[in-house]
Amino acid sequence: MRRQSTAADGQRRATVTDVARRAGVSTATVSRVLNRNYPVAEATRERVETAMRELGYVVNAHARALAGVSNRTVGIIVNEVIDPFYAYIARGVEREAALGGRLCLVCCTQGDPQRELAFIDLMHERRADAVVVVGGSLADRGYTTELARRARELDAGGSKLVLCGRPPLGEQA
Template sequence: MTYRSPRAIGFAPPHDVTEGMGRMGRQSGTDADGQRRSTVTDVARRAGVSTATVSRVLNRNYPVAAATRERVEKAIQELGYVVNAHARALAGVSGRTVGIIVNDVVDPFYAYIARGVEREASRGGRLCLVCCTQGDPQRELAFVELMHERRADAVIVVGGSVADRAYTGELARRATELDADGAKLVLCGRPPLGERVPTASVEYDNEGGAFALTDHLLTQGHERVLYLGGPPGLSTTRDRLAGHRRALELRGAEADPALEQPGAFSRAFGARRMAEVLRQDIRFTAVFAANDIVAAGAAQALEEAGLRVPQDVSLVGYDDVPVAQEMRPRLTTVHVPLEEMGRQAVRVALRDEDEDPWREPTTGVIRLGTHIVVRDSVAPRGTHRGRT
């Protein structure tokens, strides 16, 4: 038999469903009123063994005679004993927790990453702390701190960040403190904090994807493409916009400032701003939405304005979340391996402690590939009448 094996979650040998033996038999402590939560000591007393032995049957990390084990397990059942993870953590065992901080769990971009994190975490027998910043960097900082207090094995911050000096410094400080405690701050889909700051990170190529997309549009004959959405100042927006511009420049297309309309990552923004732009005197034959959600909003506004996609206007998005496949026409976009990013984030953070402790401590940087996926929302320029 092998000991010391932190198992994945689920399918634990199910407890005997000894139906309604409803908590009668309290006989542990010396307290007079209702039953107190029982401890290892109580279990030990009831089984007639020492606390050490109880601990050992609990953790299966040391041989215990079958007969003894059974007595202990019986006592555990009867007492309804549940180990105290805090005490266990305090005694030196990992808390088996990873934290993830996102803008909003409802947004599919974050939801898929969160799913990846959660799956990989529970595969390693860990639980997952999830927090939502609602876009507020102060909350993000506060959450990182709180997760550090709970001694999370890793804290994963997800999505683009603002380039504020004070904020960045503060986050770097926390990264360093986490590192000093053997934990890791993982940057998931956001730029590094600087050479000296000990972090791990999982990246994907925003600039490159955007370049490919705009290049695709250009190749189809579109010269004036409207860039729509994305919070200005956010690294994600900056990078995608950079790729877009580079493609434009490379093909010698003019860069009209009126064609850049950043704002937000929401469907509502996409619809509203698209409608506004349509009312103005801005010429374009294609729309590059900062992400698929914005694209969905734009598509709606386009449709309501009587414009057909792709016959009248071509449209592309970014991220390849489900809505991209569900739209009609199906959206051409850049596929980002969201769930895989989540998985890798916990892997890169944990591989030091789960594997041989001998290996060099890793400051991992994982870079995941993206690729453009061509669907039905782009048509060659020649076939449509363009937009005034």
């Protein structure tokens, strides 16, 4: 039995199946319209988008992430948000991400390299499109090896680790 999703006001949330039924198409067609990954006739696209508006359909980001689809998120990892250097970089990243319809999550390490690695792991779990690590490099071979490993894992999952104000990780990443 499928669990019913409800909004904060207690009303049942519209599903892809509801949108498909309203638009007179298959759920696969609704998915294609949402993902824009397959050609759909303009008239069909308009019917689906109209049905979505009429039903108040909102994409479930958690379900998309479970399906292996990007959740359109960019992680920004900084030492401190109150430092003007980090705030300026975060603002620029957020501005560019927003132009691409992405949400930015800012994480503060407070100078703790283990927190930094944990935040990278968290962004990877959430299928972030990119993880931007700003400043605060640590000259430690073990740490650099761990950071390079995470860069490779992100890349294998279709994401990127971006180093800003840091030396490159070398050939290992």
